[in-house]
Amino acid sequence: KKPERKIQSKRTTLKSRMRADTLKGVLISTALFGFSSYSLGFPIITIAARTGSDLIGILSYLVYLAFSAAAGYIMGQQARRLNIVKGLAFLGYLLAAIASAILALYYISAANVLLSYFAVALLGVSLGATETFEPTIISLITSKEEQGRKLGYLTSSRSIGLFTANIGMGILYTINPSYSYIYAAVVASAAVIILIYFGRDYK
Secondary structure, three states: OHHHHHHHHHHHHHHHHHHHHHHHHHHHHHHHHHOOOOOOHHHHHHHHHHHOOHHHHHHHHHHHHHHHHHHHHHHHHHHHHOOHHHHHHHHHHHHHHHHHHHHHHHHHOOOOHHHHHHHHHHHHHHHHHHHHHHHHHHHHHOOHHHHHHHHHHHHHHHHHHHHHHHHHHHHHHHHOHHHHHHHHHHHHHHHHHHHHHHOOOOO
């Protein structure tokens, strides 16, 4: 029985360490991803300016809302069947990085407006994944007593990041809109790397 207890104790220790590492990765990457997040007003302005049509710019917001709602619903249904750390990293953060890179490309090229709509749709899916997976991970790897506090950390880090990101994006946008999107893509990519590293043992 003693060897069994040692094995069980080791498994418990490893599981606790895995949860602690995953939690650390989620909180750090969430804060970092927040610094890459921005109001959809930026793409709307970009699209409207490139096409010369305010309506086309505003319609992109409807695309964003539709895809974020659909993604949130679908991922909410499938969340517990997926590896949600990888889901958050790839469907949340990586898609946002790709979308921002596409928006930068759209601005500096003569690409069709449909490319920008595709990028906005990816941002919508990214939002749906992020809003679904972030709190789900916290709820699964923390005790009931700790959930409220950890979710508070999650919300705080996200809010600080969003506030700072929009200021930074605004400054970069006035210099050159493509710079702001490139910045967002790089920071979101860094969030992917951090989350995958800390959550590599999550199953």
